[in-house]
Amino acid sequence: MENTENTKPLNFIEEIVEEDLRTGKNDNRIHTRFPPEPNGYLHIGHAKAICLSFGIAQKYKGKCNLRFDDTNPVTEDVEYVDSIREDIQWLGFNWEGEAHYASDYFEQLFAWAVMLIRKGKAYVDETSAEDISAERGVPTQPGKESMYRNRSVEENLDIFMQMKNGEFPDGTKVLRAKIDMTSPNMHMRDPVLYRIKHAHHHRTGDKWCIYPMYDWAHGQSDYIEGITHSLCTLEFEVHRPLYDWCLDQIADGSYRPRQIEFARLNLNYTVMSKRRLLQLVNEGYVSGWDDPRMPTICGLRRRGYTPESLRNFAEAVGIAKRENVIELTLLEHCLREHLNKIARRVMVVSNPVKVLIENYPDGKVEIMQAENNPEDENAGMRDLPFSREIYIERDDFMEDPPKKFFRLSPGNEVRLKNGYIIQCTGADKDPATGEIKQIRCTYDPTTRSGLEGANRKVKATIHWVSAHHAIDVEVRLYDRLFATPDPDVVEEGKDWKSNLNPASLTIIVAKAEPSLATAKPEEKYQFQRTGYFCVDKDSTASKLILNRTVTLKDDWAKIAGRG
RNA sequence: UGCCCUUUAGUGUAAUUGGUUAACACGUCUGACUCUGGAUCAGAAGAGUCUAGGUUCGAGUCCUAGAAGGGCAACCA
Numbered sequence: 001m002e003n004t005e006n007t008k009p010l011n012f013i014e015e016i017v018e019e020d021l022r023t024g025k026n027d028n029r030i031h032t033r034f035p036p037e038p039n040g041y042l043h044i045g046h047a048k049a050i051c052l053s054f055g056i057a058q059k060y061k062g063k064c065n066l067r068f069d070d071t072n073p074v075t076e077d078v079e080y081v082d083s084i085r086e087d088i089q090w091l092g093f094n095w096e097g098e099a100h101y102a103s104d105y106f107e108q109l110f111a112w113a114v115m116l117i118r119k120g121k122a123y124v125d126e127t128s129a130e131d132i133s134a135e136r137g138v139p140t141q142p143g144k145e146s147m148y149r150n151r152s153v154e155e156n157l158d159i160f161m162q163m164k165n166g167e168f169p170d171g172t173k174v175l176r177a178k179i180d181m182t183s184p185n186m187h188m189r190d191p192v193l194y195r196i197k198h199a200h201h202h203r204t205g206d207k208w209c210i211y212p213m214y215d216w217a218h219g220q221s222d223y224i225e226g227i228t229h230s231l232c233t234l235e236f237e238v239h240r241p242l243y244d245w246c247l248d249q250i251a252d253g254s255y256r257p258r259q260i261e262f263a264r265l266n267l268n269y270t271v272m273s274k275r276r277l278l279q280l281v282n283e284g285y286v287s288g289w290d291d292p293r294m295p296t297i298c299g300l301r302r303r304g305y306t307p308e309s310l311r312n313f314a315e316a317v318g319i320a321k322r323e324n325v326i327e328l329t330l331l332e333h334c335l336r337e338h339l340n341k342i343a344r345r346v347m348v349v350s351n352p353v354k355v356l357i358e359n360y361p362d363g364k365v366e367i368m369q370a371e372n373n374p375e376d377e378n379a380g381m382r383d384l385p386f387s388r389e390i391y392i393e394r395d396d397f398m399e400d401p402p403k404k405f406f407r408l409s410p411g412n413e414v415r416l417k418n419g420y421i422i423q424c425t426g427a428d429k430d431p432a433t434g435e436i437k438q439i440r441c442t443y444d445p446t447t448r449s450g451l452e453g454a455n456r457k458v459k460a461t462i463h464w465v466s467a468h469h470a471i472d473v474e475v476r477l478y479d480r481l482f483a484t485p486d487p488d489v490v491e492e493g494k495d496w497k498s499n500l501n502p503a504s505l506t507i508i509v510a511k512a513e514p515s516l517a518t519a520k521p522e523e524k525y526q527f528q529r530t531g532y533f534c535v536d537k538d539s540t541a542s543k544l545i546l547n548r549t550v551t552l553k554d555d556w557a558k559i560a561g562r563g
Numbered sequence: 564u565g566c567c568c569u570u571u572a573g574u575g576u577a578a579u580u581g582g583u584u585a586a587c588a589c590g591u592c593u594g595a596c597u598c599u600g601g602a603u604c605a606g607a608a609g610a611g612u613c614u615a616g617g618u619u620c621g622a623g624u625c626c627u628a629g630a631a632g633g634g635c636a637a638c639c640a
Contacts, residue, residue, distance in 0.1 A: 009577050009587090037640050072639060129638055138636050140565045174638055184566040186636050195638035214640050237568060238635045261568085268574090316588065318576040320569095323633060327574050330589045340602060347599095375602070406600070415598055449598065461598045529599045556600045 011319035013052070013260055017060055017229060026228045026255050030062025033227050034088070034095070035102075035218065037069045038080035038202070040274045041289045041296045042087045044310070044331075045265040051314035052262070053231050054093040065225055066095035070103045071217045073201035081202070083289075087297040092307045102217045103203045105224055109212045110164065112220060112250055113175060113193060117156045121249065122193060123149055124159040125176045132174070135181075136189050142182035143189045149178065163196055166209045170196050175210075179245065187242045191215055219243040222257040223250060230257050233264040234321065265317060266325045268485040270295045271496065285500060286481075292536075292547050293481045293504050303478060304524055304534025304549030309338040328480060332550050336532070339549065343526040344372045344379060347417065347463040350475060350510040350530065352391035354467060355439045357422060360388040365466075368449060370418040373526075382515050386419050389467040391511045396462045397439055399427060404559055406459035408439065415461040417528060421447035421454070463528045470511040473544040476536065477506040512544075519544060526552070 010018065021028055032053040036042065042050075057064035066088065070076050085099065116122040125132065125148045137143035163173055175194035183189055193216040198209045222230045230243075236259065243259045266272060271280075272295060280286045280294070289296050292303035300310065313334040317326050347370075366386045373379035392408070401409040408414045413423045422441040430437055446453030483501040490498055519525070521537045531551035539545045 011576085035640090039640080069640060075639075132638080133636075136636060138565090140636095142565090143636090171638065186566090189636085192638055197638080211638095213638075218640085234568070235634065236640090238566085240567095263569090316575080318588095320576070322569050322575095324575060327589070330575075333589060336601090345599080345601095374599085404600095417598060419598090421598095454598075458598080460600070463599075526599085526601080529601065531601095552599075552601050554600070559600080 012321070013056065013229070013231060013262065013319055014059070016258075016260060017056060020228070021060065029226065029228055030057060030060040031065070031096075031226055031228045032057050032062065032231060033065040033067050033100075033222065033225065035067045035069045035221075035232075036084050037072070037075075038077060038084060039072070039075040040080060040278065041083055041298060043272060043274075043277065043297060044267065044295045044300060044313075045272050046087075047091060047297055047310050048265040048314045048317065049231070049233070050088060050091060050093060051311055052319060054095075055314075056229065056231070057096075062228075063096040064093070065097075065100055065227065067100040067102065067221060067225065069214070069218065069221075070101050070201070070203065071212050071214060072197075073199040073211065074197060076202055078202045083298065087301075090301060090307060091297065091310060100221070100225060101203055102212075102221050103201060105217070105221055106204060106208055106212070108224065109217060109220055110210075113212075113216070114157065114160070116177070116193075116249060117160060117175075118153055119249075120153060121178050122175055123151055123156050123178055124163065124173055125149070125190075126173050129171060132192075136186065137181070139184075139186060145181050146176070146190065149190070160194075163194070163210050164208075166198065168196055170198055172196065177216075177245070179242075185238060185241055187215070187239055188245070191242060215239060215242050216246060219246045219257065219259070220250060222259075223247060226255070227257045228255075230259045232259060232261055234261045234323075235264075237261045261321070262319050263321050263323055266323070267295065267328055267331065268325050269328045269480040269482045269487075269501075271482070271487055276496070279497075285497070292476070292478050295481075301522075302534075302537065302547065304339075304532060304547055305335055306338050306342070306524070309335045312338065325486075335550050336553070339524060339526065339532045341375050342373075343524045343532055345370070345374070345526045345528050346513055346516055347384070347465055348473070348475070348510050348512040348516070348527040348530065348533075349391045349393055349463065349465050349470070350477075350508055350527075351394045352465075352511045353394040353397060353436055353439060355390050355392050355422070355441055355464070357388050357390070357441050357443050358425065359442045362388055364388065365469075366448075368418045384418055384513055384515070385466045385469040386416075387466045387468055390416070390464045391467055391470060392416075392439075392462055392464045394436070397424070397427070397436065399436070407462055408441075408460075413458055415447075415454075415458040416464050417461050418449045419464065420444060420449075421456065421458055463530075465511050465513050467511075469514050471514055471517055471544070472509050473512045473516065473546055475508050475510045475533070475546050475548065477508060477548045479504050479506075516544065519546075524549070 034053045054064045125146050127146050135144045174192045176190045179188045181189045194210045197211050240259050290298040290302045368384040368386050369381050370384045396407045398409050408424050410424050415421050420443040422443045425440045427436050428438045482499045484499045487496040487499040519535045521535045523535045525533050532549040533546040534549050536545040536547050
């Protein structure tokens with residue numbers, strides 16, 4: 001066990017960590033952090049990042065902090081803080097100690113800013129936002145120094161204090177680092193460190209009216225918390241020189257956090273940006289952040305995903321620096337792999353057609369025994385009522401079947417799972433429409449499941465429910481959110497939303513075996529031969545609602561699909 | 564036309580750090596088995612590593628020059 005762990009190839013971040021451990025860097029401490037901004041819900045891309053940072057800490061006996069990057073009070077809210085904490089814990093991770101907040105460090109950050117000014121490395125700029133932007137230049141051309149760049153230390157200090165004391169309106173002044181307006185890296189062209197925002201902060205209230213920018217807060221927060229490996233996504237790569245510059249101003253040399261970037265997760269048939277997810281919610285394309293079609297952690301949870309399956313997925317996709325688009329089939333594979341082991345099997349007929357077993361005594365009811373999960377010996381058995389009239393799937397009968405169709409058809413035999421072998425004697429049709437109203441069969445009493453006679457080879461086994469005992473349940477058949485793998489590929493004049501899958505949700509009423517009546521929200525079931533389902537939180541005692549998490553693999557659908 | 568990053572089967576990730584015939588997973592295709600056309604098992608196809616040069620006994624790994632894709636110009640993170 002220990003051995004397989006050691007021989008598994010390391011990703012490039014683990015290699016860096018192991019090298020640091022070899023050389024004794026930072027006293028051999030390994031301390032990571034997950035730093036969400038509380039301005040939205042976490043999605044599966046964050047799940048990858050969470051598994052990485054918490055996973056590295058676990059693997060190397062280190063620690064992982066949760067730190068809310070709450071430096072922008074106008075977009076942030078406690079609602080998000082709470083959902084983020086819940087999602088991380090649901091995923092199965094525990095952060096070190098209490099959750100941290102960048103806002104915990106506002107005082108220290110301010111003190112360091114004052115120190116910067118004293119060293120002549122920061123200045124207050126009164127240029128307007130537009131002009132600062134213009135003066136910054138463009139990537140291909142150097143910027144121009146601000147006319148306020150060379151104020152005296154005293155003047156800077158004085159105005160900065162006034163900024164802090166709320167003497168200026170929003171947007172009138174900023175504190176800027178004095179670095180290099182000609183740098184080929186835009187982020188080094190005197191980046192803004194503080195801006196004025198007379199806004200109520202979800203934690204510090206009205207104490208502050210100046211707030212630090214990400215670049216001034218993040219590395220410093222890492223330093224304060226003793227973070228050794230600060231893992232983030234690729235778009236922060238260009239920030240790294242600034243991250244290091246900021247640390248240079250405060251670090252004493254005995255310890256040093258390091259920022260390492262990796263490629264974010266992309267999944268086909270969905271979108272991942274906060275902006276787009278928000279748009280789907282606001283414009284009513286989905287029912288909310290936890291709509292089971294959303295790639296949010298709470299959405300996946302409601303859909304029926306398990307923390308294990310998500311963690312296995314994060315492991316399977318790996319960590320590297322190149323842009324990637326993971327196939328949804330890999331996610332679904334990880335899901336099925338886990339659900340197969342834990343989901344109780346039940347029989348539910350989603351598109352019912354009645355079958356009359358002509359030679360079965362009217363009014364008789366037998367109780368059949370069914371395995372709850374053949375993959376789990378401890379899952380036990382359950383009772384299943386059987387009677388003269390049952391429902392089977394309409395698709396499991398064909399009047400005029402093609403060669404490879406093994407199920408019910410006139411004259412043909414089929415096994416009823418955990419029941420009897422039946423033979424079709426005919427079907428009654430609506431003379432006007434040709435629709436099958438009822439299928440007629442006979443059963444062989446010696447073939448009851450468990451009896452000697454049941455050992456006969458039969459081509460197919462189908463699921464069923466007793467018509468009189470079945471309960472009606474609402475089933476929400478979810479499919480992929482987008483109809484095309486890359487939602488950005490669109491016709492002229494259309495946008496990504498035109499690729500939304502119109503069939504991503506179909507609601508039906510199905511006939512379920514009676515044992516399902518006591519099912520509770522979040523419980524996972526396998527509807528035999530159909531798929532995995534999860535009881536929705538909207539369920540009530542009188543109305544059971546199940547979400548289709550994912551279908552079972554269906555070889556017949558492939559064969560039939562080929563024509 | 565500045566800087567930074569990336570480039571290995573359809574999709575991801577590896578390759579003992581310069582060493583045999585480039586591996587694993589998902590997907591695809593066969594077949595076996597099955598009281599779930601599920602699961603499981605067995606097998607197959609599929610890349611010669613972005614291109615062109617070079618170094619070397621030997622290059623996916625090193626060098627040179629290109630190409631392609633991505634990122635950077637918020638008082639967002």
